[in-house]
Structures are given as structure tokens and as C-alpha cells.
Amino acid sequence: MDVLYFAWVRERIGIPKETLTTEAKTVKDLVEELKLREERYAVAFSDLSALRVAVDQELTDFDAALDGVREVAFFPPMTGG
Amino acid sequence: MDVLYFAWVRERIGIPKETLTTEAKTVKDLVEELKLREERYAVAFSDLSALRVAVDQELTDFDAALDGVREVAFFPPMTGG
């Protein structure tokens, strides 16, 4: 599964993208897994209310299931327009 | 005093403008005076709710006073834009 990071999430984690294998059932499970990996993840994911998530390029929430998913992206609230 | 007519009011009365001397105190008095003059005025002014009036080039209502006024205009509701 590809995991993408944008804006300050990308800066805090230090990479724009990584590919990983996970047993996580939901986005929330994946976040918990990542937070345990390294301090930079724990910092980036410390406040989920400040984050948004897209699964296979569709906005969703942290309860979304990861079964069959190819791409998950984490980023702050959007500021386009 | 100049009296101006626009759109179908102009067409019904048959002239765009006339100059007249009147003792009318208000626009409503002027309208009554005009209606007595000729049938075409009576027809044009038969339903005041379908008309608008400007006094000295400012929109107003039929109770407006005519003291010192130089120009009165009658027309249907506007349809610009």
C-alpha cells in the first residue's frame, strides 16, 4: 500500500511517500501503527482533528476500512481557492 | 414643468415629453389632471400600481410633492440587467 503525505504532514514526517505492508483494518489502526514506529510519526499524528485523510484518492474519515486499498494520503485541511 | 414618459407609457400617450404648467400639489394630483385631459392619458394612468414615477430624476411615489419640481417622469417597472 502506498502512503502519501502532503503539506506540513509531509514536512514533519520527512518524506512525500512510502510503500508499506500492514495488517491494519482501518485508517485509525494504520495511524496507531505508524505512531509506534518513530517519533516523527507520533508528532505528525498527535492531533487527528487537525488532519484529513483520503483513501484511494477520495476524502474519507479515520474509520474507513483499508481492505483492498492501494493508496492512503494524510494532509492538513485544504486551503485552495 | 417637464413631464416625461418612457416605454409603454410613452407609446400609449404618444409623446416622449411635454412641458406644462400645473397647480397640482402632488404627483397624484398631476395624474388626475392628466387623466381628465384626454382618453390616452386616462388609459395610460388607469392602473397606478403598474407605474413608477421619478421626480427630478429620483425614484419616488405618487404622494411626492411637486413644489419647485422641474421634471416628472412616468414609466413601467424597470427591466434592466
Added chain:
Amino acid sequence: MRVLVQEEAFDFGREAQAFASGHSNMGAIVTFTGVVRDSDKGGMERMVIEHYPGMTQKALETIAKDAVSRWDLGDVLVIHRHGELRPGEMIMMVATAARHRVNAFEAAEFLMDYLKSRAPFWKKEYGADGAEWVAAKDEDEDALSRW
């Protein structure tokens, strides 16, 4: 603030570009353009817009000043044509510039609502079946109660 009443066509693209470019400290630019379209029952060949020359410019300026006093705007542009127009031709445009988009949108809607019912223009449609004055719509008068 710029208010133009004219018989000639205007160049919408050029006006829009010039207006937007002139306000680099305004984040939001809104334009509205009114285009002559066929009448509701079809068959319109041309439209003639009559206006009240002595009053039109002043009435539009009053409406534009009202908008500036109600919203935090950087600028306002109003162009309205009169005379003969064909389907597809542009009748008028307004443009607003503001720091924030809500002000730019609301001011443009306000301008249009007032311009529709308070600026002295009257449209007459000409077709194969004859000519007819466009009737004012109750909804246009009602729209003013928003503001």
C-alpha cells in the same frame, strides 16, 4: 468606482482582465454578465433597451455607492448598454473586488438586484410575431428584500 452607460458593445474579456489586474491587494474578484437570450416563448430577433438619459448614470452611481458603503470593497465596475441588441450580445456587466470572497459575491448580487429593479431601463423584444415590452418579474422586486 466606474459606471458606464453606453450604446456600443463592450469588450467583456478586456474589461474583466483590466478590472482584476488593477487590484492586486484584493483576493476576490466577481463578475456578472447579462447576455441577450431568446425570449421564453422563442422567436426573438432583436431587443431594444430604452433608458432615461438624465437619470440612468446617477441611478447606477447611487446603487454602486450603496454597495461600497455596505461591503468592504476595493472597487466596483458597472457597464450597461442601451439601444438595439441581438441574441448572444452582452447587455451589461458588473464586477466587484474585495479582500474576502463573501463580500465580492454579496456585493455583486446586490448590484444586480438593484440594477434590475431600480435603474431606469426597459426592454422590448421584437420577433416575427411583433413586439412586446418585457414585464418586470415579482421575484425581481422581491429579491430586494434580502438586503
Added chain:
Amino acid sequence: MRVLVQEEAFDFGREAQAFASGHSNMGAIVTFTGVVRDSDKGGMERMVIEHYPGMTQKALETIAKDAVSRWDLGDVLVIHRHGELRPGEMIMMVATAARHRVNAFEAAEFLMDYLKSRAPFWKKEYGADGAEWVAAKDEDEDALSRW
């Protein structure tokens, strides 16, 4: 319907003119243009807009289709830039064409509200004091509840 995501500048005047001219049976054309302005505290030199290439085009198309399904529209145009921009440059534009002005205005506001909070763009401002990500505003999120 036309949705463009691009790094290059766009010609607002030409886009606005082409959009308006292409819809002679639509009486009402509304455009919104977002311009880079200085940050609230001043001193901004440039802005960089990051986006999510795989998702951006689809997200904007979804928003545009939503607008078309909610209002009676003749057409919709959305252009949004990414990459580096300077104060005064145009970030994006939307345009809507409808028979009636209320639909054109509401659809343009809807597009802007959704594009602000649901399209994957992130702005970072660079100035003499360093760089800072633009924070999303509660009022932008709240604006969605209108629709």
C-alpha cells in the same frame, strides 16, 4: 464542463470572454477569480501551492458535477493553478452559465466553498521572516453547511 489543473498562468480575460461567448442561450454568466494578495501580517514575497496530483482533477470534477446536478446550469469552468505564485497573480477562477442569475451566482459560490475546503491544495507563504503554511479557516468549513 471544463476543469483544468495547471502550473502555468491562465489568461483570465480570454477565458472569461470565451466562456461567456460560448453560451448565447444562457442569460447569466458569473465568474470568480482568486488573486494572490499579501498575507494578513504583510511581507509575503511568494506563495507555493502544493497539490495531490492523483486526486486534484477528480476532486474538482466531482465538485463541478455536483454543481451541475444541483442547479440548472448551461456550463461550468474551473481552473486552478499550483506551484509558485507572486502577489497579484491569479490563483484560480470558476465560471458558471445559467438562464437565470440566481442559479449562476449560487453555483459559483457553491463551487468556491467546496473548492476551498474539499479540493487538495495547500498554500505556503514565503516572506523575509520565513515560511508558513496557510491555516484553514473555520468559516470556510462552516460555509459548506449552507448547501
